[in-house]
Amino acid sequence: MLPALEKAGKTLYEARAKYMVDTDQGLTKTYNALKDPSCHEPRVVKLRELHEAMDRAVLTAYGWSDLTVPPFCPATIKSRRH
Secondary structure, rough: OOOOHHHHHHHHHHHHHHHHHHHOOOOOHHHHHHHHHOOOOOOHHHHHHHHHHHHHHHHHHHOOOOOOOOOOOOOHHHHHHH
16 A cells, blocks of 8 residues: 555544544444534544545545545535535
8 A cells, every 4th residue: 555545544544533432422423523514623624634635645546636635524515516
C-alpha cells in the first residue's frame, strides 16, 4: 500500500475509533452525526476532514490528483445532487 494512503487510512481509523469510545456510540450513530449538515461539533468536523483526506489520498494513488474531492457532508440538498 502507498505510504500516504496507509497513513490517511490509519489516521481516520484511529480518530474515528477514539471518537466512538469517547462518545460511547457505534458506527451508525457516528455516521449519522457525520452526515448531518447541522452538526458542527468540532470532533465531527475533524472526522469529515479526515474522510476527505482519505478520499484525496485514494484519488492521488490512482493518479487522479487533478480531481476535486467533494465535501464529505454537503451543506444543502442542491449540493448533495452533484
